[in-house]
Amino acid sequence: DIQLTQSPSFLSASVGDRVTITCRASQGISNYLAWYQQKPGKAPKLLIYAASTLHNGVPSRFSGSGSGTEFTLTISSLQPEDFSTYYCQHLNIYPLTFGGGTKVEIK
Amino acid sequence: EVQLVQSGPEVKKPGESLKISCKGSGYSFISYYIGWVRQMPGKGLEWMGIIYPSDSNTRYSPSFQGQVTISADKSINTAYLQWSSLKASDSAMYYCARRFRAASARDAFDIWGQGTMLTVSS
Numbered sequence: 698d699i700q701l702t703q704s705p706s707f708l709s710a711s712v713g714d715r716v717t718i719t720c721r722a723s724q725g726i727s728n729y730l731a732w733y734q735q736k737p738g739k740a741p742k743l744l745i746y747a748a749s750t751l752h753n754g755v756p757s758r759f760s761g762s763g764s765g766t767e768f769t770l771t772i773s774s775l776q777p778e779d780f781s782t783y784y785c786q787h788l789n790i791y792p793l794t795f796g797g798g799t800k801v802e803i804k
Numbered sequence: 805e806v807q808l809v810q811s812g813p814e815v816k817k818p819g820e821s822l823k824i825s826c827k828g829s830g831y832s833f834i835s836y837y838i839g840w841v842r843q844m845p846g847k848g849l850e851w852m853g854i855i856y857p858s859d860s861n862t863r864y865s866p867s868f869q870g871q872v873t874i875s876a877d878k879s880i881n882t883a884y885l886q887w888s889s890l891k892a893s894d895s896a897m898y899y900c901a902r903r904f905r906a907a908s909a910r911d912a913f914d915i916w917g918q919g920t921m922l923t924v925s926s
Binding site: 698743747752796 | 839841849854867899913916
């Protein structure tokens, strides 16, 4: 199975900060990677797929990059509504595992 | 509107059986995979398995193989997740989600159900 390791698992940041989250795959997954945002008590929402393609309606301050085994999610200027937990997921081969999550909290 | 609507919260006793549902609407149900995801209290997302409603082809995570059964009834646009004998450790939120797939790695779970909370307690 392919393992996804997210880092950091927790980060504290201020409104307006640039934030970067990393997701590392245990083996190459080309660009079969998606990012999701989850707020407490809510279902996850798709942000990015194919490592760097923004899903419909997602603000342009979100961006994704990477290929192979290393990927990043960047929020260029953190907004109050962005304080959430973020997950990566690979869709290369079964099982389609998720990373452990990164919780972004207000400093 | 494209949506997945899940059945309501459940409270069950250990050893009981259960089947929860996920009904799709607003799109061609048989054309998209439906996956199931577990989230235990305060924990991350765990991918459980997936079904293609058109032919009921199913794949499971090794962690959940033999522990749950995923099925679908395409005549009523509904996918199911079932347990034959619940354990306290099955207490969690369960989400269904639609997988879209296209060329060039355009692949993800784009529509999610609202979740079904399961509590298993004696």
